[in-house]
Amino acid sequence: xxxxxxxxxxxxxxxxxxxxxxxxxxxxxxxxxxxxxxxxxxxxxxxxxxxxxxxxxxxxxxxxxxxxxxxxxxxxxxxxxxxxxxxxxxxxxxxxxxxxxxxxxxxxxxxxxxxxxxxxxxxxxxxxxxxxxxxxxxxxxxxxxxxxxxxxxxxxxxxxxxxxxxxxxxxxxxxxxxxxxxxxxxxxxxxxxxxxxxxxxxxxxxxxxxxxxxxxxxxxxxxxxxxxxxxxxxxxxxxxxxxxxxxxxxxxxxxxxxxxxxxxxxxxxxxxxxxxxxxxxxxxxxxxxxxxxxxxxxxxxxxxxxxxxxxxxxxxxxxxxxxxxxxxxxxxxxxxxxxxxxxxxxxxxxxxxxxxxxxxxxxxxxxxxxxxxxxxxxxx
Numbered sequence: 001x002x003x004x005x006x007x008x009x010x011x012x013x014x015x016x017x018x019x020x021x022x023x024x025x026x027x028x029x030x031x032x033x034x035x036x037x038x039x040x041x042x043x044x045x046x047x048x049x050x051x052x053x054x055x056x057x058x059x060x061x062x063x064x065x066x067x068x069x070x071x072x073x074x075x076x077x078x079x080x081x082x083x084x085x086x087x088x089x090x091x092x093x094x095x096x097x098x099x100x101x102x103x104x105x106x107x108x109x110x111x112x113x114x115x116x117x118x119x120x121x122x123x124x125x126x127x128x129x130x131x132x133x134x135x136x137x138x139x140x141x142x143x144x145x146x147x148x149x150x151x152x153x154x155x156x157x158x159x160x161x162x163x164x165x166x167x168x169x170x171x172x173x174x175x176x177x178x179x180x181x182x183x184x185x186x187x188x189x190x191x192x193x194x195x196x197x198x199x200x201x202x203x204x205x206x207x208x209x210x211x212x213x214x215x216x217x218x219x220x221x222x223x224x225x226x227x228x229x230x231x232x233x234x235x236x237x238x239x240x241x242x243x244x245x246x247x248x249x250x251x252x253x254x255x256x257x258x259x260x261x262x263x264x265x266x267x268x269x270x271x272x273x274x275x276x277x278x279x280x281x282x283x284x285x286x287x288x289x290x291x292x293x294x295x296x297x298x299x300x301x302x303x304x305x306x307x308x309x310x311x312x313x314x315x316x317x318x319x320x321x322x323x324x325x326x327x328x329x330x331x332x333x334x335x336x337x338x339x340x341x342x343x344x345x346x347x348x349x350x351x352x353x354x355x356x357x358x359x360x361x362x363x364x365x366x367x368x369x370x371x372x373x374x375x376x377x378x379x380x
Contacts, residue, residue, distance in 0.1 A: 012236075013046040014222060020083075022047040022205055023068070023173065028077030030063050037063040039229040040077070050199050050206045052216040055226030056252070061209045064226075065175050068207065069098045082172055095172035101181050103162035105150040112137070112146040115164045122169070136164040139198060156187045160194070167202065176208045180215060192218045213253050217241065225249050241301075246380045250299040257305075257345050259298045266292050271377065272316065273298055279341035283316035285372030290379060300375030302348040307335060307366045319345060319368045326362060335360065337368060 013019035021044035030038040038060040045051045053061040066072040067079060070091035079086045081095060105114050115136055119129045137143045140160040150158055159179065166174055179195070180188045196219060199206050210216050216223050217237045225232045225240065225248075233240060233249045244250035247258060261275030261282060271290065273282040275298065282298050290296055312318055324344075325336035328351075335347040345368055360366060 012221070014044070014049075019046060021045060021080075022049075022082060023207070024078075024080040025064070025068075026078045026080075028064070028067065028074045028079060030060075030067060030072060031075045036075075036229050038067070038074075041229075041231055043224060043231060043234065045205065045207065047205055048203045049221045050196065050208065050219055052208045052210055052220035052223045053226060054210055054213065054216040054223050054252075056211055058228075059226040060229040061211075061226045062177060065098075065177055065207065065209045068173070069096055069175055070094050096175060097166045097169060097171040097173075098175040098177065099162050099166040099179055101178040103150075103158050103182075105158060105161060105165075107150055110147050110149060111142060111153070111161050114150070114161055115168055118165065118169050132168060136168060139167075139201065140164045141194075154187075155183050156191050159183065159191060163195070163198065167198075167204065171204065173205045173207065176206060178210055179208060181210075181212075188215070189218075195219060217253075225252060227252075242376075244299065244376055244378070247297055247299070247378050250376060250378060255302050255346055255348075256299050257302065259300075259343070261296065261298055263288075263290050263292055263294045263296065266290060270372070273377070277341055277343045278319050279321075279339050279343070280319050281316040282375075283372050284375070284377055288377045290377070294379070297378045298375050299378055300370055302334070302346040303350075304374040305345070305347045305368050305370045307337070307347055307349070307360055307368055309360070309364065309366060311367050312369045314369075317370050317372065317374075321345065321366060321368065323360060323362055323364050323366055326360075333359075335366075337366060339368075 023045040025041055025043040028038055028041045029036055041064065053064060055061045063072060067074055070086065070089060086094060106117065112133055115133050116129050119132060137146055140163060142157060142160055145153060145157060150161065153161065180191055183191060192215060208219055220237055222234060222236055223240050224234045227248055233245050240249065241253055244253065250256045250258065259275045259278040261273035263271060264274045265272035268287045270286065271284040271288045275282050319339050321337040321339040323335055324338045327334040332348050332350050337345045337347060339345055347368060
């Protein structure tokens, strides 16, 4: 008799209602004068997560990170790390280390001595320091560079030295403030994967602050999107991108087309929206918590839309327009379509063929079409 295949165990503790958070932020507010940089934030982060706090300038993400590190005290609320209340606990007594955007390496010390610095300050025996430094150099793939000074290294190598130094004291929690911000685009992309591998190897809980949406999507087990001191949404990268909970989140993560409309049909299995901005009816193939005649917004990503010269069949999700601009980006092309309604729609198409002779050109009349499940209906 054949054995039943075993189901894979879900290793995502945030999906388990009984899992105990490793970091618990409860109703934390931080005011500077009358201004709340962080406003009543509650957030649970679990052991071995790589959690990203994502937000624009002034969203409160760095202030929240500094409170976790102990550099700022909350005006109200509590922070617990590994079950311990951090109220009044100074930075040097917390099971936390922080890696800054500037890396803050000692220019007169070799790579080896930079990594060993904190361990020497703690009075660790020399042989143990040497073994730990060797282990970390191997982990960040910098063994051949042990005797070099920071100015003799590339930006990516300096970033890895700073990471090794931050990990030397084996913190339970590592806080990273815009860790890849100083690197160029290609190196940043390469380093993202290295950072994930290192985090998975060590199992240390990482909390990363970034303003870069692509970086957050590449690194994170979960993302907390921040806006004006509040958490706008928490979710796994795919959920935040595909199922945003508000116009702000939809617009902040990636590129999106947004159309206002009015509900004309509200059924259990579908909704129809009349949208003057889209210039067509929008059909959604699932129920939505809304009322007839309610004004709402429909968000659809550029890659979910198909452009054709001939009008497709159907009475919804078909918008007509003229191609005003095309940007060729190598792996894909971006089409800027001016709809008959006067609104603009952004459409992307993967360049799977070389020199496609049938590719849509500038000034062509086109029809943009999408499926009933392609977009998100937003009420806020």
